[in-house]
Amino acid sequence: AAVNMGNSGGALINTDGKLIGINSAIASPTGYYSGYSYAIPVNIAKKVVDDLIKFGTVQRGYMGIQFANAADLTEERKKTEGIPSSAYDGIYAVEVPKDGGAYAAGIRRGDRIQKINGVNVNSGGELQDQISRYKPGDKVSVTVVRNDKPFTYTVMLKNKAGTYDLVKTESQAEMLGAELTELDRNKAADYGVKGGVVVKKINEGVLNDQTRMKDGFIILRINNQEVKNVAELNKALADQKTVNITGFYPGYDGLYEYMINLGD
Secondary structure, X not given: OOOOOOOOOOEEEOOOOOEEEEEEEEEOOOOOOOOXXXXXXXXXXXXXXXXXXXXXXXXOOEOOOEEEEHHHOOHXXXXXXXXXXOOXXXXXXXXXXXXXXXXXXXXXXXXXXXEEOOEEOOOHHHHHHHXXXXXXXXXXXXXXXXXXXXXXXXXXXXXXXXXXOOOOOOOHHHHOOEEEEEOOHHHHHHHOOOOOEEEEEEOOOXXXXXXXXXXXXXEEEEOOEEOOOHHHHHHHHOOOOEEEEEEEOOOOOOOEEEEEEOOO
């Protein structure tokens, strides 16, 4: 396929018109389609989209190994890494931390990684491609060769922090450090407002550190933009650094304003 400058992020389709990848880069002496073109496989792109929709961030699973391709190593380096001098290709585990999923499953330094879920892997790229399809907590079947004998282990992938938990993004509203809830419609009518967000309880966070806001405050606007629920509050806070919060305290006259800084 001819991929030129400016095509990154565009669709790569086959002759049936089906999406098979997302164009990402080119390696060319001219900067145009002559040379090598690279694309992200559609199955990985789909996982990224699904993760962003469901979790707000991409979920990446880690086996817990550092690997090297025998073809890239000198004889001396092979000896240092515990790789057979006769190995001229293949992916080998050169570091297997004891707190990783691979070590817990039984994989050891010097093992040749042969298959991931039954799929042969012959390069670091192929290994990463297979693992990138999964998230923390998923189990993958890993076949290794040790002393010319194959062994198959079930590895539970971890996150970058070394746990099996899914990674969650902290929303802008969570940064405020308060328990928030949507203002009841009946109460909103009683107060003569269209809606708002109730600050039920202020905990550790931006509001506690930067303002004198009290529990029970009802947020009506963020930077003069109306907010009637927590979702609208998050949207109004997105990408904001300096924020002006406008609202009121039930039973008290007038509006109150609080300025906060959400940092860099």
